[in-house]
Amino acid sequence: AQSVAQPEDQVNVAEGNPLTVKCTYSVSGNPYLFWYVQYPNRGLQFLLKYITGDNLVKGSYGFEAEFNKSQTSFHLKKPSALVSDSALYFCAVRDGSGYSTLTFGKGTMLLVSP
Amino acid sequence: EAGVTQFPSHSVIEKGQTVTLRCDPISGHDNLYWYRRVMGKEIKFLLHFVKESKQDESGMPNNRFLAERTGGTYSTLKVQPAELEDSGVYFCASSQGHRGTEAFFGQGTRLTVV
Numbered sequence A: 001a002q003s004v005a006q007p008e009d010q011v012n013v014a015e016g017n018p019l020t021v022k023c024t025y026s027v028s029g030n031p032y033l034f035w036y037v038q039y040p041n042r043g044l045q046f047l048l049k050y051i052t053g054d055n056l057v058k059g060s061y062g063f064e065a066e067f068n069k070s071q072t073s074f075h076l077k078k079p080s081a082l083v084s085d086s087a088l089y090f091c092a093v094r095d096g097s098g099y100s101t102l103t104f105g106k107g108t109m110l111l112v113s114p
Numbered sequence B: 001e002a003g004v005t006q007f008p009s010h011s012v013i014e015k016g017q018t019v020t021l022r023c024d025p026i027s028g029h030d031n032l033y034w035y036r037r038v039m040g041k042e043i044k045f046l047l048h049f050v051k052e053s054k055q056d057e058s059g060m061p062n063n064r065f066l067a068e069r070t071g072g073t074y075s076t077l078k079v080q081p082a083e084l085e086d087s088g089v090y091f092c093a094s095s096q097g098h099r100g101t102e103a104f105f106g107q108g109t110r111l112t113v114v
Helices: none
Strands: A003-005 A010-014 A019-021 A024-026 A031-038 A044-050 A056-058 A064-068 A073-078 A087-095 A108-113 B005-007 B010-013 B019-024 B031-037 B043-050 B053-056 B065-068 B075-079 B088-095 B109-113
Touching: A003 A087, A010 A019, A019 A108, A024 A073, A024 A087, A031 A064, A031 A073, A044 A056, A044 A064, A073 A087, B005 B088, B010 B019, B019 B088, B019 B109, B031 B075, B043 B065, B075 B088
Parallel strands: A010 A108, B010 B109
Antiparallel strands: A003 A024, A019 A073, A031 A044, A031 A087, A056 A064, A064 A073, A087 A108, B005 B019, B019 B075, B031 B043, B031 B088, B043 B053, B065 B075, B088 B109
């Protein structure tokens, strides 16, 4: 069975500082990894994905994530946080080796203070 | 281009009543998914349509839930009769491909069963 762990319910960071939102996964085959963001009263918005290739993936709004196979991690990062980045972030995984549904983590609330 | 649209945005019903949720996917997207998030927990997969066919309904909680996608366009999710534990936010998503393709989500329907 595949699973995703987001160990932090909430991450607090000051505006202008770098941010990291952690994600680890478990999947039997090749991991296809995704990050989504949910702003208040909105649906989930796709940020970025890792399918294959370069371990560092760049996405929307200046976010990036690094795939680390040995640590089974896919942490979301941004060099300089903005107050407008405050939202709920979800990591998700799918087994790319065959048919598989998307499994989400519980979500991490990111709060960026001015 | 219009995104994924869900109706209604909120629904409050009494235990034992019936509720029907609707999802209009992005035009041309063959894949349509239903997910549910119970307060503070993971987003859970419910089912996956490819055009009008159910590819995977392994996440449907029980036979009180019925999903349809007539003609391969919009989809409905009916809960009959509703129970208290059915409360949560129901998300619909659509995509062109499946495995390595990101899905686009609607804003969700918040269902409260009282």
